[in-house]
Amino acid sequence: xxxxxxxxxxxxxxxxxxxxxxxxxxxxxxxxxxxxxxxxxxxxxxxxxxxxxxxxxxxxxxxxxxxxxxxxxxxxxxxxxxxxxxxxxxxxxxxxxxxxxxxxxxxxxxxxxxxxxxxxxxxxxxxxxxxxxxxxxxxxxxxxxxxxxxxxxxxxxxxxxxxxxxxxxxxxxxxxxxxxxxxxxxxxxxxxxxxxxxxxxxxxxxxxxxxxxxxxxxxxxxxxxxxxxxxxxxxxxxxxxxxxxxxxxxxxxxxxxxxxxxxxxxxxxxxxxxxxxxxxxxxxxxxxxxxxxxxxxxxxxxxxxxxxxxxxxxxxxxxxxxxxxxxxxxxxxxxxxxxxxxxxxxxxxxxxxxxxxxxxx
DNA sequence: TCCTCTAACACTTTTGAATCGC
DNA sequence: AGCGATTCAAAAGTGTTAGAGG
Numbered sequence: 337x338x339x340x341x342x343x344x345x346x347x348x349x350x351x352x353x354x355x356x357x358x359x360x361x362x363x364x365x366x367x368x369x370x371x372x373x374x375x376x377x378x379x380x381x382x383x384x385x386x387x388x389x390x391x392x393x394x395x396x397x398x399x400x401x402x403x404x405x406x407x408x409x410x411x412x413x414x415x416x417x418x419x420x421x422x423x424x425x426x427x428x429x430x431x432x433x434x435x436x437x438x439x440x441x442x443x444x445x446x447x448x449x450x451x452x453x454x455x456x457x458x459x460x461x462x463x464x465x466x467x468x469x470x471x472x473x474x475x476x477x478x479x480x481x482x483x484x485x486x487x488x489x490x491x492x493x494x495x496x497x498x499x500x501x502x503x504x505x506x507x508x509x510x511x512x513x514x515x516x517x518x519x520x521x522x523x524x525x526x527x528x529x530x531x532x533x534x535x536x537x538x539x540x541x542x543x544x545x546x547x548x549x550x551x552x553x554x555x556x557x558x559x560x561x562x563x564x565x566x567x568x569x570x571x572x573x574x575x576x577x578x579x580x581x582x583x584x585x586x587x588x589x590x591x592x593x594x595x596x597x598x599x600x601x602x603x604x605x606x607x608x609x610x611x612x613x614x615x616x617x618x619x620x621x622x623x624x625x626x627x628x629x630x631x632x633x634x635x636x637x638x639x640x641x642x643x644x645x646x647x648x649x650x651x652x653x654x655x656x657x658x659x660x661x662x663x664x665x666x667x668x669x670x671x672x673x674x675x676x677x678x679x680x681x682x683x684x685x686x687x688x689x690x691x692x693x694x695x696x697x
Numbered sequence: 698t699c700c701t702c703t704a705a706c707a708c709t710t711t712t713g714a715a716t717c718g719c
Numbered sequence: 720a721g722c723g724a725t726t727c728a729a730a731a732g733t734g735t736t737a738g739a740g741g
Contacts, residue, residue: 380732382733473701511701512734519735527710528709528711529709529732
């Protein structure tokens with residue numbers, strides 16, 4: 337294939353576009369209030385982050401990274417079928433960035449097919465040695481994607497960044513699911529949860545923990561026995577479905593006839609939250625592509641920058657936390673933190689906050 | 698008492714080495 | 720010998736839930 341020189345004019349840095357691939361799935365979770373399980377050993381996200389890129393220079397190398405940004409400065413609790421503010425957020429855990437395993441790769445590679453961050457894992461273990469992204473449970477985050485032109489992960493820190501984020505990817509980190517509607521959605525969409533969907537949970541309910549034998553070594557799966565026909569040994573989840581419908585009815589009850597906009601006005605944010613539906617009122621999802629023009633290099637250690645800027649001060653005292661992401665975005669743009677020039681000279685800052693991932697599979 | 702976290706569980710999907718056939 | 724397709728065991732990953740602990 338003849339190799340022609342890249343058309344530099346057509347692929348300026350500012351023309352990079354990122355599109356959230358599974359946006360519909362994210363939105364369906366977002367409407368209910370996305371929850372992400374975090375575990376000591378690391379848990380994958382579901383829905384996972386999958387994006388497509390355009391506008392890159394085909395022959396220039398890029399490094400693609402993701403980190404998690406605090407959506408607000410609150411800690412939450414699940415009470416009476418809804419999320420409520422439970423106080424101020426915990427101090428920021430160690431900031432980690434997940435680098436896409438294909439990095440660095442030429443722009444043509446990134447634009448060829450969607451990028452999946454399936455293997456990225458979230459943990460609540462601040463001493464984690466596996467490079468998973470560390471989060472606090474019961475806090476709200478959203479993934480922030482960084483695209484930088486660099487030939488090697490080691491030169492990333494000298495290259496300009498472009499950052500992208502998608503409001504519908506905001507989630508609450510939990511160690512166990514709180515909202516049964518989220519569980520239902522996950523089971524419906526996540527193939528790994530099939531076992532529970534098709535009757536695994538039923539057997540769970542019958543299981544008596546106290547009678548369990550001492551921790552048995554995980555037996556090697558026997559396909560001959562594992563592949564028993566569906567329906568022979570498994571029971572349908574009828575009871576769970578009924579429960580769920582009841583739950584849905586009860587969780588929707590506080591919405592007073594489902595008038596979300598009315599609720600958004602009436603509800604006192606300091607008392608309780610139905611954050612996700614409210615946020616949906618604010619974002620125009622007709623535009624799937626979220627581009628954050630960054631003509632000036634962006635400092636990727638947003639956690640540091642976020643705390644430096646008054647995102648969590650007066651604004652959050654006035655505005656409902658449910659609006660915090662939008663507020664943070666607006667606030668950030670007002671304060672210009674996305675365009676914050678990199679402090680090349682501040683070695684101390686750099687050494688404190690790891691630039692890339694320890695977590696490149 | 699309430700809330701959060703952990704670990705074990707049964708199951709499915711994914712991965713990768715071994716094998717086979719061309 | 721080399722390559723692609725197939726097979727299959729092991730590993731990875733899932734949500735649920737009882738109990739521990741703060």
